[in-house]
Amino acid sequence: MKIIIVKNKIEGGKKALEIYRATLKSNARVLGFATGSTPLTTYQELIKSDLDFSQIISFNLDEYVGLQADDPQSYHHYMEENLFKFKKFKTSFLLNGVAVDEKAEIRHYDQLLEKYPIDLQLLGIGRNGHIGFNEPGSSFNERTHKVGLTESTIKANSRFFADEVQVPRYAYSMGIKSILAAKQILLEAYGSSKASAVLRMVQGPMTTACPASILQTHPNVTLILDEAAASQLSK
Numbered sequence: 001m002k003i004i005i006v007k008n009k010i011e012g013g014k015k016a017l018e019i020y021r022a023t024l025k026s027n028a029r030v031l032g033f034a035t036g037s038t039p040l041t042t043y044q045e046l047i048k049s050d051l052d053f054s055q056i057i058s059f060n061l062d063e064y065v066g067l068q069a070d071d072p073q074s075y076h077h078y079m080e081e082n083l084f085k086f087k088k089f090k091t092s093f094l095l096n097g098v099a100v101d102e103k104a105e106i107r108h109y110d111q112l113l114e115k116y117p118i119d120l121q122l123l124g125i126g127r128n129g130h131i132g133f134n135e136p137g138s139s140f141n142e143r144t145h146k147v148g149l150t151e152s153t154i155k156a157n158s159r160f161f162a163d164e165v166q167v168p169r170y171a172y173s174m175g176i177k178s179i180l181a182a183k184q185i186l187l188e189a190y191g192s193s194k195a196s197a198v199l200r201m202v203q204g205p206m207t208t209a210c211p212a213s214i215l216q217t218h219p220n221v222t223l224i225l226d227e228a229a230a231s232q233l234s235k
């Protein structure tokens with residue numbers, strides 16, 4: 001894993017932009033995006049940049065089950081507001097949170113991912129080490145699937161909702177196997193609340209108890225961390 005330490009998430013966004021620039025230059029055609037507060041400065045840098053995404057296909061990691069695309073808390077809405085309305089993409093694939101046939105939706109997403117392999121997957125990390133919505137205990141061998149969210153994730157994500165009761169209890173997520181299939185992975189983590197998850201991801205044993213620890217096996221992972229998120233790593 002290549003680790004880049006930055007002062008803060010603003011600087012992190014600028015470093016991430018350099019990585020996107022290099023990736024697009026090397027003819028990448030498919031980008032995988034993430035949601036949450038972490039990638040926001042990266043999206044701001046992409047928006048301000050001269051990068052052209054009009055020939056780029058994008059995927060998103062996950063979506064809440066039960067939320068319509070235009071629901072303000074949906075990840076569709078997040079992507080629209082924070083990136084897509086400013087930068088035009090060729091096509092953007094997201095899981096449909098209100099699909100009537102859940103199994104067909106999952107199968108379809110896997111087929112799309114197989115057809116358009118991801119060149120660069122952006123990730124955040126949950127405080128419990130989850131990536132996408134692959135919670136502790138998730139199999140390393142799963143592709144897209146439906147997950148029940150843990151209490152800690154529901155609590156952490158409730159800050160985006162009026163109250164905790166409104167946080168959906170289920171989500172669709174690309175699985176660990178789909179994430180590992182990306183040619184390159186960029187994970188960003190900022191703030192002391194992520195320090196223990198970062199430690200377990202980088203220096204802990206590889207275990208499903210910390211889903212992000214599997215990234216130790218991927219040949220091309222870059223971490224952008226601020227000093228607080230990196231504070232528990234041994235030098």
Ligand SMILES: N[C@@H]1[C@@H](O)[C@H](O)[C@@H](COP(=O)(O)O)O[C@@H]1O
Pocket residue numbers: 034035036037038039061062123124125126127131132133153157
């Ligand atoms: N499904 C998302 C993850 O993709 C994200 O990485 C995580 C951390 O969010 P934040 O960046 O807001 O800390 O939250 C959610 O659970």
